[in-house]
Amino acid sequence: MSTISRDEVARVAALARIDLREDEVDRLAGELDVIVDSIARVNEVATPDVPATSHPLPMTNVFREDVPVPALPVADVLAAAPDAQDGRFAVPQILGEE
Amino acid sequence: MTTQSTTTTASTPRLVPYDDAVRRYDPVLGIEVHVELGTRTKMFCAAEVSFGADPNTQTTPVSLGLPGALPVVNGTAVEYAIRIGLALNCQIAESCRFARKNYFYPDVPKNFQTSQYDEPIAFDGWLDVELEDGTVHRVEIERAHMEEDAGKNTHVGGSAGRIHGAEYSLVDYNRAGIPLVEIVTRPIEGAGERAPEVARAYVQALRDIFRVLDVSEARMERGNVRADVNLSLRPTPESPLGTRTETKNVNSFRSVERAVRYEVSRQAAILDAGQTVIQETRHFHEEDGSTSPGRVKSDAEDYRYFPEPDLVPVAPSREWVEEIRATLPELPQARRRRLHDEWGFADAEMRDVVNAGALDLIESTVAAGATAAAARKWWMGELARRAKQDEVELAELAITPGQIGELQQLVDAGRINDKIARQVLDGVLAGEGDPEQVVVARGLEIVSDDGPLLAAIDEALAAQPDIVAKVRAGNQGPVGAIIGAVMKTTRGQADAKRVRELVLERIGG
Numbered sequence: 001m002s003t004i005s006r007d008e009v010a011r012v013a014a015l016a017r018i019d020l021r022e023d024e025v026d027r028l029a030g031e032l033d034v035i036v037d038s039i040a041r042v043n044e045v046a047t048p049d050v051p052a053t054s055h056p057l058p059m060t061n062v063f064r065e066d067v068p069v070p071a072l073p074v075a076d077v078l079a080a081a082p083d084a085q086d087g088r089f090a091v092p093q094i095l096g097e098e
Numbered sequence: 099m100t101t102q103s104t105t106t107t108a109s110t111p112r113l114v115p116y117d118d119a120v121r122r123y124d125p126v127l128g129i130e131v132h133v134e135l136g137t138r139t140k141m142f143c144a145a146e147v148s149f150g151a152d153p154n155t156q157t158t159p160v161s162l163g164l165p166g167a168l169p170v171v172n173g174t175a176v177e178y179a180i181r182i183g184l185a186l187n188c189q190i191a192e193s194c195r196f197a198r199k200n201y202f203y204p205d206v207p208k209n210f211q212t213s214q215y216d217e218p219i220a221f222d223g224w225l226d227v228e229l230e231d232g233t234v235h236r237v238e239i240e241r242a243h244m245e246e247d248a249g250k251n252t253h254v255g256g257s258a259g260r261i262h263g264a265e266y267s268l269v270d271y272n273r274a275g276i277p278l279v280e281i282v283t284r285p286i287e288g289a290g291e292r293a294p295e296v297a298r299a300y301v302q303a304l305r306d307i308f309r310v311l312d313v314s315e316a317r318m319e320r321g322n323v324r325a326d327v328n329l330s331l332r333p334t335p336e337s338p339l340g341t342r343t344e345t346k347n348v349n350s351f352r353s354v355e356r357a358v359r360y361e362v363s364r365q366a367a368i369l370d371a372g373q374t375v376i377q378e379t380r381h382f383h384e385e386d387g388s389t390s391p392g393r394v395k396s397d398a399e400d401y402r403y404f405p406e407p408d409l410v411p412v413a414p415s416r417e418w419v420e421e422i423r424a425t426l427p428e429l430p431q432a433r434r435r436r437l438h439d440e441w442g443f444a445d446a447e448m449r450d451v452v453n454a455g456a457l458d459l460i461e462s463t464v465a466a467g468a469t470a471a472a473a474r475k476w477w478m479g480e481l482a483r484r485a486k487q488d489e490v491e492l493a494e495l496a497i498t499p500g501q502i503g504e505l506q507q508l509v510d511a512g513r514i515n516d517k518i519a520r521q522v523l524d525g526v527l528a529g530e531g532d533p534e535q536v537v538v539a540r541g542l543e544i545v546s547d548d549g550p551l552l553a554a555i556d557e558a559l560a561a562q563p564d565i566v567a568k569v570r571a572g573n574q575g576p577v578g579a580i581i582g583a584v585m586k587t588t589r590g591q592a593d594a595k596r597v598r599e600l601v602l603e604r605i606g607g
Contacts, residue, residue, distance in 0.1 A: 012402075015200075015400060015402060016200075016402075017202055052405075054195055054405030054406070054407065054411070055405075055407065055409075055410050055411070057410065059410045060193065060410055060411045060412065060413040061410075061411075061412060061413055061414075062170065062171065062409075062410050063170070063171050063172070063173030063176065064139075064144065064170040064171065064172055064173060065173065065174075066137050066138050066139050066172055066173065066174035066175070067138065067139065067144060068138055068139050068144055068145070068146035069139075069144040069145070069158070071145050071146065071155055071156050071157055071158060072157055072158060072159070072162070074152070074153075074154050074155055077154045077157055077162065077271075078154065080162075080164070085268055086153065086268060087152060087153040087154055087155075087270075088153045088154065088252065088268035088269055088270050089154075089204070089268065089269040089270075089271075090266055090267075090268055090269075091204040091266065091267050091268075091269055092266055092267075093264060093265060093266055093267070094203075094204065094251070094253075094264070094267055
């Protein structure tokens, strides 16, 4: 009763830029099935008057004052860049556009 | 249209002339406007925001998407979003969430944009948009939601900084994380042939509102306000909606108008040829006003949205919303209507004033003591002429509303007349100081002492005895010739009314 096909796993993996081997696709299809089944069970219990939860803490309106803090030094910022030029991150040719 | 070879032009039928296209098809618009909020810091971190900073000098671990960084919402940005929502007659959500919009692109360092998806902060609003001739078109607002801007890519190599053919790209994350509000309309129907004007007027009205709300500098040329323009055609207003295209990042009022016109002409040609319009994003080209297909990505619509787990919901209390509503300033359209009433201008006069960008100038001139009629006369007459001559905006002339107010007071006090006032304008515009200073420095004050005037009058009377005789015989018609001679002798500095009185007195006596 697999509801998640191998194709779907491959597609989602591609969307998330995750390179999966064939055997991983098989394994994940099975594991995702278990997860989807579990959530389906929650759905059976949850009635429309139970609001969807996106956060476990019953908190709202956690705001920050609009006051600047010092920025990271550029040298530190670019230290994480594989390549940089003129204070900017250099990235490979962006393909598949236009 | 251009000589460059693209694969798309070959398959695209020729454009249908605009007037012909709108005679046979009904255009439907949809507009998405992004506005960068003018907060001091970013949406989810306290990195400072200022225009023109060196690349990557305004980032924090959050705006760079470094591992473990946690976002915190900028409360001022939420307040600004509510202000915008209220100004657009929207409902404000009692509770709303942020969501992750997942996609991979170098200017989005986290690999997702934090946005709002199914729970926008504001929804179900409207805005009445006024066209240049005074026609009002109501635009319904579907939603206004909060999100963050992306970084800025600079493409190196290839032609003219375009992605296409670029060897590599350079990314500056200063803009990444700047708060944005995106305002989405419902389909805008019923504009007919005026769709391009409605689109332009809508974006312009939003820009004016952002400014008066003080939520953004709203400078189009800096990309503070960016529009995506959706357009579709259908045979008649009763037909179902046609397939739409979305022209992205149209960043000036004029471009908005041109992009709509172009898409109407292009889509009409496709439909005329019995083909179907492809639903796609398109790019606008400033050089020739055309659009071309944007990226085609099979999974482009699959952003795998899900609620942002690192942020708690935003639940603006009704008290807070009402507090914000109470502090909303007078909005541009209401202000225009109020001033129209106060000034008593004719409809056409008022439209000319608005279209000439003279509203603020006249309001300030009135505040400086001039009547509305006098203020309008100067700004829409002599000054408009000079601005046109110098090819500048009225507001760019080297003269202030305060100076025009002072000039008019000099006229009202009888110290100069309208003709001399033009010479005073010359002086002020030439940087010689305020009107009073120019009058004194140039010796332009009207001769108010009757002595020199009488001498000039006597001289004129002696020179034209035939006219004197006619006037004495009861025919006042030719008296203008005497007055003209006196004005000439006094180089226009005499008060013509006083001259007339004195002349008649002299002849009569």
